[in-house]
Amino acid sequence: MGIYTVGEVARLSGLSIRALRHYDEIGLLKPMTVGENGYRYYGADELLRLQQILFHRELGLPLDEIRQVLDAPDFDRVAALKTHRVRLAAEARRYRELVKTLDTTLAALEGDGKMNEKAMYKGFDPKKQAEYEAWVIERYGPGVQWSIDAVKTAQKDWKQADFDRFQAEFADIESNMATSLGDGAPVESEHVQALMRRLHAWVARSWARPPNRVAFANLADLYDQNPDFRARYEAKAEGLTEYLGAAMKHFAEAELE
Numbered sequence: 001m002g003i004y005t006v007g008e009v010a011r012l013s014g015l016s017i018r019a020l021r022h023y024d025e026i027g028l029l030k031p032m033t034v035g036e037n038g039y040r041y042y043g044a045d046e047l048l049r050l051q052q053i054l055f056h057r058e059l060g061l062p063l064d065e066i067r068q069v070l071d072a073p074d075f076d077r078v079a080a081l082k083t084h085r086v087r088l089a090a091e092a093r094r095y096r097e098l099v100k101t102l103d104t105t106l107a108a109l110e111g112d113g114k115m116n117e118k119a120m121y122k123g124f125d126p127k128k129q130a131e132y133e134a135w136v137i138e139r140y141g142p143g144v145q146w147s148i149d150a151v152k153t154a155q156k157d158w159k160q161a162d163f164d165r166f167q168a169e170f171a172d173i174e175s176n177m178a179t180s181l182g183d184g185a186p187v188e189s190e191h192v193q194a195l196m197r198r199l200h201a202w203v204a205r206s207w208a209r210p211p212n213r214v215a216f217a218n219l220a221d222l223y224d225q226n227p228d229f230r231a232r233y234e235a236k237a238e239g240l241t242e243y244l245g246a247a248m249k250h251f252a253e254a255e256l257e
Contacts, residue, residue, distance in 0.1 A: 004047070005039055005040070016238070024040065029049060032046055055081075056070075058235070060227055060231035173195055174236060175236070188254075197251070200256075203219065211256075212256055213256035216249075217248065
């Protein structure tokens with residue numbers, strides 16, 4: 001490994017230059033040196049530390065916790081990599097199951113086989129779903145159980161293709177929001193608010209009724225407070241959680257009753 005500028009590290013890692021500068025500012029990833037011209041330069045140790053940051057971010061840890069882990073006196077880089085390998089191997093097995101599930105579904109949809117309802121959901125993580133539901137009930141009280149049940153009722157007749165389209169729509173909205181954040185678009189801009197209309201319609205598809213002003217704003221808070229959602233958004237773009245929340249609340253105030 002040689003010496004790399006911040007732009008080269010951004011290209012290698014897939015992170016933005018803005019994110020790398022933020023990591024420097026919060027003490028998560030300091031450059032090896034800063035030149036007289038103000039440019040940041042990174043060496044082998046910094047690239048290895050960045051690799052650990054990305055691994056831990058995949059685990060859903062907030063940046064401040066990642067810094068504490070990596071700066072701990074007893075942190076063992078080799079042991080950490082071995083732990084990551086075990087986890088990734090388990091994830092790889094799960095994804096192989098998901099690929100098989102998709103192949104079975106596609107074969108059935110294309111007339112090459114009969115749909116097997118049990119195989120249709122093989123590879124999905126019911127434990128994770130149960131943990132999420134328990135978190136929502138603990139945070140908001142047993143009164144929200146009706147909304148969880150309503151979602152299940154609304155989706156009970158969905159086929160795999162319905163779920164695929166549903167998730168693809170959400171992923172596209174997230175991607176466009178990350179781009180808007182990077183472009184510096186205000187949350188009240190027409191483009192961002194058009195994305196919020198899509199998000200509101202997306203939520204309405206799986207709820208018993210379209211969310212009103214209070215419900216949509218509360219959903220923004222849920223995205224902000226739930227560690228899984230926050231990790232998902234921050235992995236896409238630094239600051240996306242707050243940006244999305246602000247856009248949702250502006251939309252709720254401006255367009256919902």
